[in-house]
Amino acid sequence: MMEDDLNSSDIEIGSPKRNRFHAAGLTSINAIIESAAADRLSSKRSQKKLAFTESSSKTQYITELWSNRFTTFRIHTLRQNIESTPTGADIERFLHSVISKSETRRDVPSLSWLKGGLERLLPKLLFDYQEFVLSRNETMRLKSTIRSLLQDGLVTDEPSRESNWVGSILIRRMAISSIADAASNGVYNWDKVVQRILRNVLLASLSCRIGDIMRDDLDDEEFSYLYYDDIIMKLVGGNKVENLEALISIRNEKRMGKTKKTIRVVFLQSLKLQQDNVLCTIKWILIFGLRSGAFQEKNIKDVLAATAARRDKTVQWAPGKGKLPVLCAFEGHWIKATKPGSTHQPKRLIRSEGLHAGLLAPIRTHDVRRGAARDIAHLPEGSNEGLATDVVAAAMGHSDATRTGGVTKKYIGYARRDNWAQRVNAEFNDPFGVTVAPAAFQARRRSRAEWAQIYREAGLDVSNYQETLKLRNRLRAEEEDSWIQMQRGFPSQSDAPVSPGSAEYQDSGDGGEDDEEGEDSIDPLLRGNITSILAGDEQDPNEEIIADIFDEVESPMKLPAEFDLPGPEFVTFMSRINVVKNAKDASRGFSDKYRGNSRAEPTLFLHKCTKTAGCKFTSPLQCLMRIHEHRCTGVVVAARSRPKQFACTYEGCSKVYGTKSTLRGHVANKHRWTTRFCKKGNCDGTIGYTSPLEFGRHTRTAHSRWESRHCPVGGCTHSKKFTSKAILRVHLMSVHDISGKVSADLYGVDDDKRRQGDGADGGADGDEEMED
Numbered sequence: 001m002m003e004d005d006l007n008s009s010d011i012e013i014g015s016p017k018r019n020r021f022h023a024a025g026l027t028s029i030n031a032i033i034e035s036a037a038a039d040r041l042s043s044k045r046s047q048k049k050l051a052f053t054e055s056s057s058k059t060q061y062i063t064e065l066w067s068n069r070f071t072t073f074r075i076h077t078l079r080q081n082i083e084s085t086p087t088g089a090d091i092e093r094f095l096h097s098v099i100s101k102s103e104t105r106r107d108v109p110s111l112s113w114l115k116g117g118l119e120r121l122l123p124k125l126l127f128d129y130q131e132f133v134l135s136r137n138e139t140m141r142l143k144s145t146i147r148s149l150l151q152d153g154l155v156t157d158e159p160s161r162e163s164n165w166v167g168s169i170l171i172r173r174m175a176i177s178s179i180a181d182a183a184s185n186g187v188y189n190w191d192k193v194v195q196r197i198l199r200n201v202l203l204a205s206l207s208c209r210i211g212d213i214m215r216d217d218l219d220d221e222e223f224s225y226l227y228y229d230d231i232i233m234k235l236v237g238g239n240k241v242e243n244l245e246a247l248i249s250i251r252n253e254k255r256m257g258k259t260k261k262t263i264r265v266v267f268l269q270s271l272k273l274q275q276d277n278v279l280c281t282i283k284w285i286l287i288f289g290l291r292s293g294a295f296q297e298k299n300i301k302d303v304l305a306a307t308a309a310r311r312d313k314t315v316q317w318a319p320g321k322g323k324l325p326v327l328c329a330f331e332g333h334w335i336k337a338t339k340p341g342s343t344h345q346p347k348r349l350i351r352s353e354g355l356h357a358g359l360l361a362p363i364r365t366h367d368v369r370r371g372a373a374r375d376i377a378h379l380p381e382g383s384n385e386g387l388a389t390d391v392v393a394a395a396m397g398h399s400d401a402t403r404t405g406g407v408t409k410k411y412i413g414y415a416r417r418d419n420w421a422q423r424v425n426a427e428f429n430d431p432f433g434v435t436v437a438p439a440a441f442q443a444r445r446r447s448r449a450e451w452a453q454i455y456r457e458a459g460l461d462v463s464n465y466q467e468t469l470k471l472r473n474r475l476r477a478e479e480e481d482s483w484i485q486m487q488r489g490f491p492s493q494s495d496a497p498v499s500p501g502s503a504e505y506q507d508s509g510d511g512g513e514d515d516e517e518g519e520d521s522i523d524p525l526l527r528g529n530i531t532s533i534l535a536g537d538e539q540d541p542n543e544e545i546i547a548d549i550f551d552e553v554e555s556p557m558k559l560p561a562e563f564d565l566p567g568p569e570f571v572t573f574m575s576r577i578n579v580v581k582n583a584k585d586a587s588r589g590f591s592d593k594y595r596g597n598s599r600a601e602p603t604l605f606l607h608k609c610t611k612t613a614g615c616k617f618t619s620p621l622q623c624l625m626r627i628h629e630h631r632c633t634g635v636v637v638a639a640r641s642r643p644k645q646f647a648c649t650y651e652g653c654s655k656v657y658g659t660k661s662t663l664r665g666h667v668a669n670k671h672r673w674t675t676r677f678c679k680k681g682n683c684d685g686t687i688g689y690t691s692p693l694e695f696g697r698h699t700r701t702a703h704s705r706w707e708s709r710h711c712p713v714g715g716c717t718h719s720k721k722f723t724s725k726a727i728l729r730v731h732l733m734s735v736h737d738i739s740g741k742v743s744a745d746l747y748g749v750d751d752d753k754r755r756q757g758d759g760a761d762g763g764a765d766g767d768e769e770m771e772d
Contacts, residue, residue, distance in 0.1 A: 018721035050766040052127040054768040056254065057218040058211075063120040069102075069127075070094055070121055085129040088138025090120075099154055111150065111157040118310050164361045164434050165352075167371035168279065168423045171204045175278040175439060176557045177357035183560050186581030186605035188333035191291055194574065196333060199327050199346060202226070203365060205281040205420035206266050207372035210365040212231060212253050214327050215340040216384075225340040228294055231285060233315035241300065241567045244270040244282050244315070244629050258459035262410065269418045270567070273335060277570045278559060279424050285326065290575035290598035292328075292337045294321045298598050300571045334581075348473075351480070355441035357557065360484045361434045374430065375423040387415060437487045444479060447735050452715040462717060581605040583620045612637045630733060678702075700724050713738070 032039070054060040073094045074080045080090070098117070099109050125132045134142070149155045166174075175197045182193045202213055213226040225247075233246045248270045253264055271280040286303065289295050296318045297303045307315050325340035346365050354363030361367075393403040402408060446454075451472075452462055460467050558564075565573055575598040585591065586604045594602040606618040611629040616636045619625045644656040646663040650671045657663040676695050677690040680703050689695035700706075701723070708721040711728070713736050722728035734737040 052124055057220055058216055059120070061218050062116070063124055066117045066121040067124045067200050069098055069759050070125075073097055085131045086125060088134050088142060092119075092138075092141055095142075095145055095149070095152050099149065106156070108153065109155050110159075111146070111155050114146065114149075114155055161364070162361060163370060164363060164367040165371040165374045166204075166359075166363060166367045166434065167203060167375040167428055167430070168420075169427055169429055170354075170357070170359060170371065170434060170436075171200055171368065171434070172279055172424075173557050174200055174353050174357040174359070178353060179563055180557070180560055181440075182354055183563070184608075186579070186607070188580060189335070190577050190579070191288070192330060192333070194284065194288050195328060195330075195341075196292060196349060197278070197289055198281075199341075200350070200353070200368065201279060201281050201284055202327070203368040204279075204372055205268055206248060206250060207369060207376070207419075208250055209254055209369060210249050210346060214343045214345070215325075216343045219252075221252075223481040224324060226252075226326045227323050228289070228317045228326060231326070233282065233285075234308075235304070235307050235313040235315075239304055241283065241286070241304065241571060242270050242272050244286075246285075248281075262406070265413075267416050267418055269421055271421060271424060272567075274564070274566055276424055277565070277567060279422065280567075283567065283571050286571050287574045288326070289317075290571075292324075292335070292522040294318060294324065300568060300575065312697070318333050355480055355483070356548075358437040358440045359434050360437055360487050362480070362484070363434075372423075375426070375428050376419055378428045379419065379422055379426055387417075413563065435488060441480060441483050447737070449713055449715050449736055450718045456715065531582070533758060576600040578602045579605045586620065614641065623730055625760050626734040627730060630737075630739060711735075 020317065021190045052063070054063055054112055063264075070086075070091070071082055074082055074086065074090060078090060078093070078676065079318040080086075095114065100112065102109065102113075104110070104113060122134075146155075150157060155317040178193055182190065187193055199214075202208075203210065206213070230249045230251060231246055232248075233244055235243050236245045237243050248266045248268065250264045250266065268281050270282045276284055288298060290298070290300065290303070294317055295303055297306055297661070307313060310316070324338060327341045329336040329339040329341045330345060331339075343365075350365055350368075351362050354361065388403055388406075388408040390400075390403070393408045394402070398408050446752075451468075454461050455468055455471065460471060462468065527762065563570070563573065578594065578599045578601065580586065580590065580594060580602045581604075583604060585594070586602075606620055607622055607625040608618045609615040609625065609629055609632055612632045612634055615632055617625075617628050617632070619628065640658065642658065644658045646657045646660055648657075648663065648666060648671075650657040650667070653667055653671070655663075657666065666671055669692045673690075673692055675690050677684050677685050677688055678695070678698060683702065689698060704724065706723075706725050708723050709728070710716075710721055711718045711731060713732070716736070718735070722731060729739075
């Protein structure tokens with residue numbers, strides 16, 4: 001075989017084939033080359049200024065809170081240079097210190113509070129210090145430290161709050177209770193009643209967190225709340241309220257953080273049955289939209305007509321109203337329609353709403369989300385239409401990884417499946433759920449004198465509103481807790497059994513009362529093995545279950561008859577109702593705050609006598625009702641119920657009285673009154689008084705021997721002087737429950753002689769005189 005003398009290196013083969021993508025990014029590459037000097041400086045500046053960020057403002061706040069604590073501990077306690085990398089020993093010593101320096105709701109901090117703090121502190125240290133790492137030895141020492149804190153009682157693994165599940169059945173009960181309470185006891189503003197029901201129904205039907213639809217105080221985004229443009233409503237298959245369907249976009253859902261790559265859209269339909277009006281999200285949106293002016297139209301009939309006339313059959317918001325909040329801020333008795341409600345607003349309110357509905361648990365907003373999850377989990381089979389199932393993924397040629405990664409769901413879009421309507425119809429009832437009392441909680445009423453005494457005993461300045469408010473809230477909470485325990489049949493002690501699942505949830509971090517999400521509040525990728533060093537994961541859940549529970553269906557709550565209407569009439573009635581419990585404003589003429597949009601002209605709420613069966617006395621003033629009930633007896637009611645025989649015979653007058661003396665007084669004051677001139681003292685005898693009201697007012701102010709005085713009851717906080725004995729008498733009776741001989745002997749204020757006998761104290765016409 002011949003020797004091969006060929007050297008391939010001596011052969012000119014030519015240049016390699018040009019890559020067809022050789023010009024990819026040419027424009028940006030040229031721009032990088034041109035700005036190289038400037039970018040060198042700006043990129044360095046950005047690198048130096050880069051700060052640690054979390055996916056949400058709330059998580060960011062808690063991270064900075066724990067980081068500040070640890071940094072302060074290193075500087076002042078350990079006297080370290082914060083430029084040096086911290087060690088596991090530093091964290092170990094910090095834990096011993098911080099548990100006694102932070103305010104918590106209980107005597108000692110909870111394990112979950114400590115766990116939540118470490119979950120936020122460790123990622124921050126990883127970001128701040130390039131060489132920070134916990135060795136296996138340091139990890140084991142931290143684990144032993146936490147176990148030691150538990151064993152020594154310096155932290156506790158007991159749940160700080162009960163976890164409750166508020167499903168559709170209890171949401172219905174709370175809505176009916178709110179309406180019934182407002183109808184029977186009066187409210188200053190029905191807008192607030194509507195808003196409170198709308199908030200609970202939205203939470204339940206959207207299965208969302210309160211922070212998804214209301215503004216958190218730490219949010220720095222412009223529209224971090226649900227606004228009207230997030231709601232698209234259409235008429236489908238007809239032109240009635242029952243034909244409305246809605247798509248509601250939850251832009252601020254927590255899991256998305258600030259990226260908002262995908263927005264969850266919830267499909268809802270108008271609930272068809274009359275009994276479900278109180279749970280219909282679409283109807284409540286319409287009701288408040290009409291009351292607040294979110295529509296150009298002023299009534300539901302016109303809204304439906306305008307919608308039916310549009311080619312796309314879509315409900316339109318009034319110009320400039322689309323970015324207004326659906327859930328608004330409360331300011332006193334009023335709704336601030338242009339200001340979004342804060343997530344702190346419902347905390348106390350929803351607890352109160354639950355108690356008024358007879359729920360024997362301190363309800364929180366996140367309990368509604370838990371209830372939604374449990375309702376959905378117990379829906380009948382075949383209720384998963386619209387979901388990204390294996391069948392859909394196979395049809396699309398998607399792998400399991402693609403489906404679980406959410407790609408298939410993106411292809412499907414929103415699920416045209418109203419699980420809220422299904423949950424309402426299913427009426428899932430958990431016998432181990434929240435117990436319901438046969439009667440609602442009634443807060444103890446205290447007079448101003450009683451409160452003043454309580455403030456003095458507590459060493460508070462009566463004029464310090466914030467401190468006195470804290471005390472009132474604390475006493476109210478204690479009364480509520482005592483009532484709950486009593487109704488449950490347990491003594492009012494802290495070691496009462498907890499409901500199933502309570503041990504699964506504990507407060508985490510320093511996120512406030514409704515920091516409900518626990519582990520979900522931090523990115524799972526940053527968690528690493530933090531959980532493995534915490535002793536809390538090894539605690540067994542409390543398995544003690546309350547056995548003596550009766551079904552909430554045994555204590556049904558019915559909607560008042562005047563509110564139990566077909567869908568369109570219900571929306572009309574609720575969008576117009578405007579009965580106001582404010583006699584002071586009514587006496588001056590209702591201001592424009594009470595008027596506008598779909599609301600009817602304001603009318604004054606009338607208190608009804610509840611003391612004696614059969615009594616039909618009403619009064620716009622609560623103080624007069626207290627006076628009436630002080631005097632009201634069965635004898636009086638029986639006498640008043642007898643037919644009145646003495647009618648006024650003057651033309652145009654329809655008054656009828658039960659006694660001749662009352663009729664004579666009416667005729668003398670109303671029909672035979674002639675202009676009178678006062679001739680007493682130094683009065684100008686030429687001034688005529690054309691009514692007994694004017695003449696009586698003049699006599700009391702100009703010629704009465706009564707001297708204006710403050711309330712004589714010690715500790716009374718009423719600041720104004722009483723200009724007549726009658727006014728002081730009413731004050732003593734209504735505020736201090738002092739009347740009759742006690743009032744006369746102690747304070748020289750006896751009962752009005754004119755009202756004795758057959759009058760206000762014992763007869764049938766006392767209330768007639770008060771009205772006449």
